[in-house]
Amino acid sequence: MPEYLTPPVSPFAIAFDAERLTLSPEGPTLTRRMSDLEGLFLDQSAWAESAAGDNPVVYTVTSSPVPEINRELPQSITTIFPGATAGELWMTKGHQHPDHQGEIYLALKGRGGLLMFDGERVEWLDMTPGTIGYIPPGWAHRSVNTGDEPYAFLAVYPGGAGHDYGWVLTHGMGSRAYLDASGSVDLRPYAG
Numbered sequence: 001m002p003e004y005l006t007p008p009v010s011p012f013a014i015a016f017d018a019e020r021l022t023l024s025p026e027g028p029t030l031t032r033r034m035s036d037l038e039g040l041f042l043d044q045s046a047w048a049e050s051a052a053g054d055n056p057v058v059y060t061v062t063s064s065p066v067p068e069i070n071r072e073l074p075q076s077i078t079t080i081f082p083g084a085t086a087g088e089l090w091m092t093k094g095h096q097h098p099d100h101q102g103e104i105y106l107a108l109k110g111r112g113g114l115l116m117f118d119g120e121r122v123e124w125l126d127m128t129p130g131t132i133g134y135i136p137p138g139w140a141h142r143s144v145n146t147g148d149e150p151y152a153f154l155a156v157y158p159g160g161a162g163h164d165y166g167w168v169l170t171h172g173m174g175s176r177a178y179l180d181a182s183g184s185v186d187l188r189p190y191a192g
Contacts, residue, residue: 002026004067014064014075021077021108021152027063032093034058034085039169040093042176042191043086050085057081058090070160079152080112080145089177091115094142096167103141103157105133111147113185115173116140122174124187127153140168144177146185 004027015024035051037058050056059080066074083090094115097103105114107127114125114133117140125133127143133153135141145151175187 002028002065004028004063005065007067007069007072009066009072016154018108021079022062023064023075023077025065027065027074027076029063030061031057032059032061037093040091041085041088043088046086056083058083059092066159068159070158072159073156074159075154075156077108077152077154078143079109079150080143081150082110082145082148084178087178089144089146089179091144091177092142093165094140094168094173095163095165096140096171097137097157097161098164099158099161100137101158101161102137103135103155103161105135105143106154106156107131107133108152108154110145110149110151112151112153113144113146113177115142115144115175115177115187117172117174119171122187124175124177124185126185127151140171140173142168142173144185146177146179 033055035055041047061076061078063076112127116123172190178186180186
């Protein structure tokens with residue numbers, strides 16, 4: 001498995017393959033299956049049935065070899081597969097940065113959304129190829145696939161910001177994403 005580079009990191013070029021959605025040289029790749037998303041879907045019975053059944057891959061994160069440490073600027077490509085669990089659209093776990101810093105997401109393929117929550121307010125950005133979503137410091141964020149094909153985006157973030165996934169389990173995300181009868185995003189109260 002590829003690893004992160006050992007600092008100090010020398011200047012280098014990163015090739016982006018838009019067709020395969022890969023970075024080269026590559027760093028670690030993370031695969032999140034349904035069983036990795038415990039506590040995130042409103043319908044826990046539907047989640048448990050899926051996790052115990054075929055346990056599908058919900059998303060992958062392919063990183064460059066830039067390490068996640070202070071003063072570095074790592075990049076990764078996340079691909080969320082299409083699907084829903086009891087109607088709730090497939091999503092990333094979502095996280096808050098313990099060291100509040102901003103981040104950007106560039107939509108590459110498919111259709112998705114960027115759900116953000118600061119503990120009081122909810123913001124939603126529709127994400128289609130070419131859209132850059134800006135995540136301000138202090139906002140928890142999660143990406144959602146709102147289409148019928150894989151949704152992929154490039155993330156660029158401060159390496160020392162960290163990822164607090166427990167924050168979302170404790171505080172929620174303010175809203176949950178579903179599709180209405182017309183295929184539009186239907187944000188519903190988080191509840192649970």
